[in-house]
Amino acid sequence: MKRLILIALSLLFFLYGCMQNPPALQDGNGSIELKAVWNKSVDSIPDLVPLQNAKVILSSQYGMEIYYTGTDGYLRLNHLPSANYNISVKAPHPVDPTIILVGSIRNVNIISGQVRDSTVTAEPVSSSGIAINEIYCAGPVNNIFYFYDLFIELYNSSDSVKYLDGIQFMRVSRTNNGLMPGGDWYHDGRMQGVTYIYKFPGRAGEKNYPFNSKQFLVLAGDAVDHRKAVSTSIDLSNADWEFYNQYMAADIDNPNVPNLINLISSNTTKFLIGLNDDIVALASGVDTVWTDGIDISTILDAVQYRSNVTLPKYIDDRLDRGIVQAPARYSGKSMQRKEPGMDTNDGSLDWEILPAPTPGTQ
Ligand SMILES: [Ca+2]
Ligand SMILES: [Ca+2]
Ligand SMILES: [Ca+2]
Ligand SMILES: [Ca+2]
Structure with missing residues (x-):
């Protein structure tokens, strides 16, 4: 009986572990070239500059992955499974620590064999932390x-x-x-x-x-x-x-x-x-x-x-x-x-x- 309980318990822990750690993004043949920018302008004329080293959260039916943009503001990924992706970016403001730059785009459709070009524009929001x-x-x-x-x-x-x-x-x-x-x-x-x-x-x-x-x-x-x-x-x-x-x-x-x-x-x-x-x-x-x-x-x-x-x-x-x-x-x-x-x-x-x-x- 004790043994049975132990087996049941370890099975439970195993299942719980599976729920806690959804499988990593599956392999596929889709690509994305994501450009992250933010509007530096303080007047009505936009001044879009690359968002360097921004945290990028990519989520789809296959789970969630985190990446960072390069110094050119780009994130280039290959081998993505075909899916609709929601993409969020976040970076600290280069000078003002009370502001963060955030942006998101929804339903970016990535298709096998194709390179999807997308731009996400981040906006400054005040951040209390x-x-x-x-x-x-x-x-x-x-x-x-x-x-x-x-x-x-x-x-x-x-x-x-x-x-x-x-x-x-x-x-x-x-x-x-x-x-x-x-x-x-x-x-x-x-x-x-x-x-x-x-x-x-x-x-x-x-x-x-x-x-x-x-x-x-x-x-x-x-x-x-x-x-x-x-x-x-x-x-x-x-x-x-x-x-x-x-x-x-x-x-x-x-x-x-x-x-x-x-x-x-x-x-x-x-x-x-x-x-x-x-x-x-x-x-x-x-x-x-x-x-x-x-x-x-x-x-x-x-x-x-x-x-x-x-x-x-x-x-x-x-x-x-x-x-x-x-x-x-x-x-x-x-x-x-x-x-x-x-x-x-x-x-x-x-x-x-x-x-x-x-x-x-x-
Ligand atoms: Ca918690
Ligand atoms: Ca909030
Ligand atoms: Ca009041
Ligand atoms: Ca109390």
Whole structure:
């Protein structure tokens, strides 16, 4: 019996390993000559220059591969299988470390025996270096509707220490007379529809809570071992932070895990986000007044996720141009950026579904 269990377990681990490492791109006879450029111009006359040493993410039905452009801004690849490719590029700005250059093209059809010429034009976007890297909210596989094991993972992709003081995390799901969440309803540069807003201790600009370069942070709904409730769930008792609603009669509070606290006193329910459909955002905390909306310029990262990505997109284009594909409810699956912190502000391309959550790692 023991032996059987061992065999079953090793088979499981083997299958899990296969899911974790999809096969590398298959061999084929397609070629691409990809040119990456960015617009250096500060006026209306374009000044396109080659994007050197840019990270290029090539994804297709065969998986995902990472390459870099040369000093001439070109990436030339042969032996690609025929497929439709989505291509994202990302590079640091040559002078300004607060800006990154990002661009993407979709459905580049590569055909066996042909060389496909493509150009991707990157645009400058401001980069705080802090991104929402993983969202696990589907709930574990279970039949008692348990979904309290949610967590958000943040990542600091910059080369410097950032500070969490005053940073806000919010759920954005409120509508208003047909106006949808995540939009700039009053055309005043503010995002509307905030339903939950929690904050790290302190104020923006203070430096008491460091967030180190290349560090992952796990923000748990409840920082407890959820396997005690549902065996297929996960242990979040070692999370870095915990959402704690001080306006609720008895929210769970692991004393060893520091808290983000609730800014909406009328909200007396537990911190939750949609299991398969919602908008979440992270803001610097410079805009401390949420009631009139959150200044888009202070939002560090925001994404809309939906299990049905054919439904409409609500989030303002300045925050993200796509929709993250979410897994089904109670699937135990998670959503994560394809590369740590890789954020081109197109959730449709930047994210992937994980077979199981990975709190604190990629
Ligand atoms: Ca706590
Ligand atoms: Ca405001
Ligand atoms: Ca973003
Ligand atoms: Ca992760």
